[in-house]
Amino acid sequence: MSVINVAILGFGTVGQGVCEAIETHQDRLKEALGKEVKVRAILIKDPTKKREINPSIKVTTEFKDILEIPDLHVIFEAIVGEEPCYTYLSEAIEKGIHIVTANKAMFAKYGPDLLEKALNHGVSVGFEATTAGGIPVIGTIRQLIKVNEIRSIQGILNGTSNFILSQMRKQGLSFEAALKQSQEKGYAEADPTSDIEGYDAFYKLLILSQTAFGRQPEWKDVRRKGITHLTAEWLQAAESFRLRFKHVGSLERDGFNRIKGEVKPILVHDTHPFYGVEDVENAVSLKGSLVGRVTLLGPGAGKRPTGSAMVEDFLSLIQGKYTDSPESTVHNEEIREGSSGQWVLRVRANEEYQSWITLFTLKDRIQLGSHLYVFVEGKKEDIEALLQSQEQIQAVSILDEIPLENEVKEGVAVY
Ligand SMILES: NC(=O)c1ccc[n+]([C@@H]2O[C@H](COP(=O)([O-])OP(=O)(O)OC[C@H]3O[C@@H](n4cnc5c(N)ncnc54)[C@H](OP(=O)(O)O)[C@@H]3O)[C@@H](O)[C@H]2O)c1
Structure with a gap:
């Protein structure tokens, strides 16, 4: 049986999730692809860390070692930050290697460029895991836009801030106490700025825009507000009106084809599907011209859900299911007076x-x-x-x- 050779960049939560998913689901992959999937190498930063890695897999701190692997088909990228990831992935694409990434901060900024490079080199880019972890939202949008026009998207895109708001409301905790609890549970980073100030949700929103509309709004025009100003009293007051605070990213395209995006705490009615989305769960609700509203709920992060998203992405990519999504237009009669x-x-x-x-x-x-x-x-x-x-x-x-x-x-x- 022939083999598909892959490498993984990063061996933290996500890198380990990908490696385990390939190992534990090898039979299913073989069945779907008719080929064995072999992890040939893993790139790490700190060679002194103790790790449990199958000795047949090369572990290296040098990216050139990865590029030198003969017949490397796919690179899974699970590192943190913009660089050196963007440079690594650009080099991989130029060598004709497909890429699958989980790195939202990098992909929000360089996604359009990487997608164009990939198109020019005849390879594909999987980025399902960048947005809403294990929820197959990117794949759903890629599928829907083959026929539908997406008109608006709303999402609870950051599990940490959703957890904090849930705990403040349920336990009457202050913001600081709920943040501490989320750090103790390992949800929030030691520096939680990206989560609580809305940057993480902002990056994901831009990736959703790129996928659904073929482009992003100007970054400076996207209003971004975090959750740090909210109090348990505010949350309790909302509850008494049968409303709940959720930190939501929204995208809307108007009749002039302008995209309006914002990320902020907002109230949702008990009739809205986001009302019951609690703790670290994520949710995305979108509206297509034919399908109407589609809402997806599920785990927004974690080793297994993110590993699952990346390996699913890999499968779709190898099976050639990804096609480029050109910019789609919207007609003037769709102008909505939202006053x-x-x-x-x-x-x-x-x-x-x-x-x-x-x-x-x-x-x-x-x-x-x-x-x-x-x-x-x-x-x-x-x-x-x-x-x-x-x-x-x-x-x-x-x-x-x-x-x-x-x-x-x-x-x-x-x-
Ligand atoms: N955690 C989640 O649930 C989740 C969900 C969706 C998306 N993501 C995204 O996935 C990416 C990885 O997240 P994570 O949670 O797995 O992070 P993590 O646990 O901190 O792991 C990061 C890994 O990257 C390696 N690394 C960092 N800089 C490197 C460099 N310059 N060269 C080589 N290796 C380098 C680290 O190496 P060492 O082990 O040697 O330190 C580590 O193995 C991030 O972009 C994150 O935003 C995470």
Whole structure:
């Protein structure tokens, strides 16, 4: 039986997950590919670390050793940071080697360039594991866009921040205490900035945009807000309105083919599929022109789910299932007037609010501690004017539901 030769860059959580997945699922791979998959070499940084690696696999700190492997078909990349990963993967592509990466920070920035290089060299790039770990969201989008146009995407893309928000709400913990708990459980890094300030979700959102729309919004135009300003009291207040805070990345393409992206804490109704997405779980909900709403939930990280995503990706790539996704266009009649919505406002209890509340429809209110929480419905423009004129007020919008089916209002299709 002929062999598919592969190498793995990095042997941390993800690199080990890939190696184990290939080892434990060799029979299934053989059945699917008609070939044996052999890990020939692993690239690491620190040669003094003790590791359990099959002695038939070469372990090296030199990338040139990897490139010198005869008939190397695929490189799995599971290192951290932009460089030297981008350089390594560029060199691999130029040698005609397929790549499968889990590295979102690198891929958000260099993905378009690597995809173009790959196209020019007749190889493929798998990047399923960069976004939402074990959830097959990239593959789903790649499949859907063969016929559908994707119009919007929403996602809980960072398991650590979702865990922190869940613990704050369930146990009434402060942000700091919940962060400490997530570090003790090994979810958050020693430096958790990327998770709690929304950078990790931002990178994943850009990769989703690249996949669904063939391009990314300008990075500077994507609003990014983390979760550090939220309090247990805010979360409790939302719960009493049957709403929950989730840290959500959203992408929307308008009728002029502009892509609007943002990452921020947002409220979701108990009717929304994200409401029950708890702890380290991730979720992605997208809307296609034919299919309507598709929501995927599952593990957003970890050795096995990420290893699974990379090996699945590898299989699709070897089977030639990946085709390039050209930029797709959107038609003008799809313009959506999104000026109405719902918000929860947090106001100091002694603030005079009767004068401005008439601008909105009051749905509910509660007092917690020294703050009043007001659940309102109204125009986005009015909320924006209010926030500019009343600095004591904070407002959080409620995530738009993506309707399951297109509604028809006054003869206009509303998506
Ligand atoms: N952890 C997850 O659940 C998860 C999920 C999805 C995506 N990802 C992404 O996958 C990548 C790997 O994450 P991880 O959690 O596996 O990280 P990790 O546990 O910290 O492992 C990183 C590995 O990369 C090696 N490495 C780092 N710099 C290197 C260099 N310059 N040359 C060679 N090897 C180098 C390290 O070598 P030493 O062992 O010698 O130190 C280590 O084996 C990251 O980009 C991450 O964002 C992770």
